Amino acid sequence: MNTSADLLKTPLHSLHLELGARMMAFAGYDMPVQYPMGVMKEHLHTRAEAGLFDVSHMGQILIRAKSGDIRDAALALESVTPVDVAGVAPGRQRYGLFTNEAGGLSDDFMVANRGDHLYLVVNAACKHEDLARLQAALSDSCEIEAQFDRGLMALQGPEAESALAAYAPEAEDMRFMDVRELSIAGARAIVSRSGYSGEDGYEISLDADDTDRIARLLLSDERVAPIGLGARDSLRLEAGLCLYGNDIDETTTPVEANLKWAIQKARRKGGEREGGFPGAERILGQFETGAERTRVGLQPAGKAPVRAGVELFESDTGGTPVGVVTSGGFGPSAGNPVAMGYVPTALSATGTQLYAEVRGKRLEIAVAALPFVQSTYKR
Structure with a gap:
């Protein structure tokens, strides 16, 4: 069992304690699960105004081709992912997947074309394995640089643009999935217009020494509140976004996970760079x-949340069970319980009636369209 002394700390750890956060162990880090506002109010505040999340536990990795040609780096990365990395334009980013030889998902990530190198953000619990995977597969042609000591914050919500533009006016010109280097009150930052909440917003990568100052600056705006992991989870669930280790894992293929959209035509059958990644066949x-x-949305009929691990039945x-819930809870913005899980493809049509077994009782639950709350990305 980890004690707080054993856990790693992000550059914002002291700020979390100062703000009265309730801390918990997550992916080896001491992280804020909620602040005095509470999970539900933090969730609703993000949807209405803006929330600031510490995601410095995530892994940031740079990939540079030894040839100096970023296309060589992109093609090298394509050997371990089914994503069309070579098709990512400079200043843009794309959602990606690492696959294994069985076609399962080893992690999901974001990859950006920074002009002369690729910039990846990978999941905290997988970052050391991801780094080892990249080093093993790409080291002959690329230089791999882990930047696990940098700060990373997410500023999410309808007021995020205005709050960030007060210190970095160019942020207003960015659209969903743009990535730029910006100066935020004198601090050099790599900023993407993206996030994990379904809301418009930004992810902001900073030197560790700048992270606390910029966080405090953003939080000085009365519209911006600190948000913990609890609300981050309910926000992403309402947005229909996968959590690695719950909704996707080594046993789940991209097709089963309903992530076919993440594999572009260039890598599919008949594409110019068909296959060539683990599990392609x-x-x-x-x-x-x-x-x-197939992964689907699930709508419980009553007010009781249906949690991960609950089995699904036809009667x-x-x-016998036909499926399982992989994420579930109460959706504060949806106003009712929401969930995701896997069901036989034959039972995956929206509106299909199923039953979730909770504490020995069968509760009505229906297949639902995703997302539960419409996204507000600036396109």
């Missing part, structure tokens, strides 16, 4: 034949 085969199971009595 199984994954591309499922594009043609379909998968036996209200008897029978």
Whole structure:
């Protein structure tokens, strides 16, 4: 069991304690799960105004081709991901997936074209494995640089643009998935217009020494509140976004996970760079034949949340499980419980009636369209 003394600390750790955060162990770090405002109010504040999240536990990695040509770096990265990395334009980023030889998902990530190098943000719990994977596969042609000591914050919500533009006016000109280097009150930052909440907003990468000062500056705006991991989870669930380790993992293919959109035409059958990534045969085969199971949204009929791990049935009595909930809870903006999980593809149509077994009782739950709350990205 980890004690707080054993856990790693982000550059904002002292600020979290000063703000009265309730801390918890997450991916080896001491992280804020909530502040005195509480999870529900933090969630609703992000949807209405702006929330500031510490995501410095995530892994930031740079990839440079030894040839100096970023296309060489992109093509090298394509050997471990089904994503069209070479098609990412300078100043843009794309959602990516690491796959294994069985077609399962080893992690998901964001990759940006920074002009002369690629910039990746990977999940905290997987970052050391991801770094080792990249070093093993790309070191002959690329230089891999881990920047695990940098700060990373997410500023999310309808007031995020105005709050950031007060210190970096160029932020207003960015659109969803743009990535730029900006000066924020004199601090050099790599900023992407993206996030994990379904709201418009930014992710801001800073030197560790600048992170606390810039966080305090942003929080000095009365519209910006500190937000913990609890509300981050409910926000992403309402937005229909996957959590690695819950909704996707080593046993889940991109097709099963309903992430076919993340594999562009260039990497599919008939594409100019078809296959060539781990698990390509199984994954591309499922594009043609379909998968036996599919990730779907799930809408419980009552007010009781249905949590991860709950089994799903076709009948209200008897029978064997046909699916499982992978994420679930109360959606503060939706105003009711929301969930995601896997069901047989034959039962994946919106409106299909199923039953969730909670504490020995079968509760009605229906397949629902995702997202539960419409995204507000600036496109």
